[in-house]
Amino acid sequence: MTLIDFANPTRFLTLTARILPWLAGLTAILLLIGLYQSAMAPDDYQQGATVKIMFIHVPNAWLSMFVWGVMSLAALGTLVWRHPLADVAAKAAAPIGACFTFLALVTGSLWGRPMWGTYWEWDARLTSVLILFLMYLGLIALWRAVEDPSRAARAAAVLTLVGAINLPIIKFSVDWWNTLHQPASVLRMGGPALDRAFLIPLLVMAMAFSLLFLTLHLAAMRNEILRRRVRSLQMMQASQRST
Amino acid sequence: MSLGPYTSFIVTSYVLVTAVVLTLIAWIAIDYRRQKQRLRELDASGIVRRSGRSATDIK
Numbered sequence: 001m002t003l004i005d006f007a008n009p010t011r012f013l014t015l016t017a018r019i020l021p022w023l024a025g026l027t028a029i030l031l032l033i034g035l036y037q038s039a040m041a042p043d044d045y046q047q048g049a050t051v052k053i054m055f056i057h058v059p060n061a062w063l064s065m066f067v068w069g070v071m072s073l074a075a076l077g078t079l080v081w082r083h084p085l086a087d088v089a090a091k092a093a094a095p096i097g098a099c100f101t102f103l104a105l106v107t108g109s110l111w112g113r114p115m116w117g118t119y120w121e122w123d124a125r126l127t128s129v130l131i132l133f134l135m136y137l138g139l140i141a142l143w144r145a146v147e148d149p150s151r152a153a154r155a156a157a158v159l160t161l162v163g164a165i166n167l168p169i170i171k172f173s174v175d176w177w178n179t180l181h182q183p184a185s186v187l188r189m190g191g192p193a194l195d196r197a198f199l200i201p202l203l204v205m206a207m208a209f210s211l212l213f214l215t216l217h218l219a220a221m222r223n224e225i226l227r228r229r230v231r232s233l234q235m236m237q238a239s240q241r242s243t
Numbered sequence: 244m245s246l247g248p249y250t251s252f253i254v255t256s257y258v259l260v261t262a263v264v265l266t267l268i269a270w271i272a273i274d275y276r277r278q279k280q281r282l283r284e285l286d287a288s289g290i291v292r293r294s295g296r297s298a299t300d301i302k
Contacts, residue, residue: 049246053256107256114249226278233285
């Protein structure tokens, strides 16, 4: 059996049933390790204990963009190959991505108040992430508004690809404009600028949140496949009653 | 472990992330149960999939 075989919805459900418990367990273990390391991390000489907010803010911020990237790949799958699982993947990812983006914005605000003296500043990074959050909400609204899943899929795929333009804007906003938000300190040329005492808990938390996304995404995709099965069976039931 | 003068900001951040993640997990779990329940109801009403399999057979 090749990897492409799992792109079949029925095989996908079988695979998901097998791996979800393991993924959930691994996520929980990694989250516990990450939380312990975050709690034990020393205070930063400038930020003090508020550096602990970074261990949850940064993974959520990374995932807010990563999830849109996943949805963009799925959008290509919908438009180019019309694969049945592509739209399922994009639709299932959107609410999870919206939650990560919301958490990145709010934890960033809670860090900004003591460090910058303000909860919010209309600088390029913060504003572009807020736009990303609004785009997630717009996409979710679009999927809910259009009843026919195939029509909604195409419209959502186009919107997702257009919205992907925002990803490099978010990433490079701190380099292109003079922003209050600090420049990249992990994913940058020349390697991470963080001390190991902060870098290791941050990377463990980033891995834990990535696994959390994978687990939740697979579970949400399974739900979406079942929802579509319910819909098609209800339509069969309705057509049987009318004949 | 002392969090200093910014305890409220740090604790609020962690509590909020925990609450949102738990809500997301609960929402997905409840949605799964709801879809399975609907499939059971369709199965009970005699509707079968085009493949001939039962509506509740998810494999």
